[in-house]
Amino acid sequence: MWSIFLNAVNQTFSVDVIKCKDIVSSWAGLRPLIYEDGKSASEISRKDEIFEADNGLLSIAGGKLTGYRKMAERIIDMVIERIYPEKYSDHPARTEDIALKEDPLEDFADCQQYTRGIEELCSELGLSAYYAKYLVHNYGKDSSSICAGMSRYSSSAAEGALILSELDFCVQEELVVKPLDYLMRRSGRLFFMPESIELVENLIFRYFAERMGFEQETLDQERLRWQEVVQSIKSFNE
Numbered sequence: 214m215w216s217i218f219l220n221a222v223n224q225t226f227s228v229d230v231i232k233c234k235d236i237v238s239s240w241a242g243l244r245p246l247i248y249e250d251g252k253s254a255s256e257i258s259r260k261d262e263i264f265e266a267d268n269g270l271l272s273i274a275g276g277k278l279t280g281y282r283k284m285a286e287r288i289i290d291m292v293i294e295r296i297y298p299e300k301y302s303d304h305p306a307r308t309e310d311i312a313l314k315e316d317p318l319e320d321f322a323d324c325q326q327y328t329r330g331i332e333e334l335c336s337e338l339g340l341s342a343y344y345a346k347y348l349v350h351n352y353g354k355d356s357s358s359i360c361a362g363m364s365r366y367s368s369s370a371a372e373g374a375l376i377l378s379e380l381d382f383c384v385q386e387e388l389v390v391k392p393l394d395y396l397m398r399r400s401g402r403l404f405f406m407p408e409s410i411e412l413v414e415n416l417i418f419r420y421f422a423e424r425m426g427f428e429q430e431t432l433d434q435e436r437l438r439w440q441e442v443v444q445s446i447k448s449f450n451e
Contacts, residue, residue, distance in 0.1 A: 216233075219231055219232065219233070237407050237408070237447065238403075238404055238405075238407040238446050238447065239446050240404050240446060244259070244277060245274060245275060245276075246258075246259070246275065247262055247274055247275045258275070259275065259276075259277065260275055260276065261273055261274065261275040261276030261280065261284050261287075262274060262275050263287065263288060263291065271288060271291060271292065273287070273288045282308070282309075285308075286308070286309070289308075314353060314354070314355075316354060317353065317354070318353055318354060324349065327349060327354065327356075328345050328346060328349045329345075331345040331348055331349055331356050331357070331360070332345040334357070334360050335348075335360070338360060338363055338371055338374075338375075339370075339371035340371050340372065340375060344375065347406070348360070351399075351400060351401065352382070355382065355386070358382065359375070359378050359379055359382050360375075360378070362378035362381055362382065363375055363377075363378045365377075365378065365381070366378060372409070372412060373412065373416055376409075376412065376413055376416050376417070377416060377420065379395070379400065380395060380416075380417065380420050380424075383395055383399050383400075384424075384425070387399055390425075391421075391435055392417045392418065392421060392435050392436075392439055393435070393438060393439060393442060395413075395417065396410070396413060396417070396439070396442075397442060403442065403443070403446065404446070407446070407447065410443055414439065418432055418435070418436060421435070
C-alpha cells in the first residue's frame with residue numbers, strides 16, 4: 214500500500230526518491246458520512262444533518278471537525294426552542310461569546326505578539342524558537358506558566374524540564390491521567406514531534422511512578438500500550 218502513495222509523491226514532486234525508511238510518522242483521519250442507499254462514499258454529502266426519533270430524541274450526524282461548534286449551536290437552539298418556546302427568542306445558544314479560558318488571545322495579531330514574547334522566553338531557557346509555536350498552539354496563554362514551571366526542574370536539560378513542566382500542567386489542569394493522554398491526545402508529540410518520543414518516554418514513566426503513584430504492573434501495561442502505538446506510526450512495509 215505504501216508503495217502506491219510513495220510512487221505518487223515521487224512522480225509529483227521534484228525531490229530525491231522517497232522510500233519507506235524516510236517516513237518518520239503517519240496518521241489518518243476519519244470523516245463520518247450519513248449512509249445513502251445506492252451511493253458510494255465519494256457521492257455522499259459531507260453536510261451534517263439532524264434526525265428526530267419517534268420518541269423525540271434529536272441526533273446530529275455528519276459534518277466535520279471545523280464545523281463542530283456550528284453543529285452544536287444548531288442542535289442546542291432546536292432543543293431550547295422546543296423546551297422553552299415562549300422564551301426562545303431571548304435565550305438562543307450564546308456560547309459564541311463565552312471564552313473557553315480567562316484572558317484569551319483576542320485575534321491573530323495578538324497571537325503573533327504573544328508568540329514573540331514566548332520565543333524570547335524560550336531563548337532565555339535554552340529552547341529553540343520552534344517550542345514557542347508548539348506551546349502557544351497547544352496551551353495558549355498558559356504557555357507562560359508552563360515556562361515558569363521549568364524552574365522546578367533546573368537539574369534537567371531544557372527540553373526535559375519543559376516536558377516535566379508540561380506534565381505538571383496537563384495532569385493538574387487538562388485531565389491527563391495516563392502517559393498516552395499526554396503523548397497522543399494532548400501534546401500531539403506522537404504525530405508532529407516523533408523525534409522527541411524517546412526523551413518523553415524516558416521521563417514520563419518515571420513521572421507517573423513517582424508523582425502519580427503508578428504501581429509496576431500498571432506501568433508495564435501502559436508501557437506496552439505506548440510501544441504499540443509508537444510502533445504503529447513508525448513501522449512501514451514496502
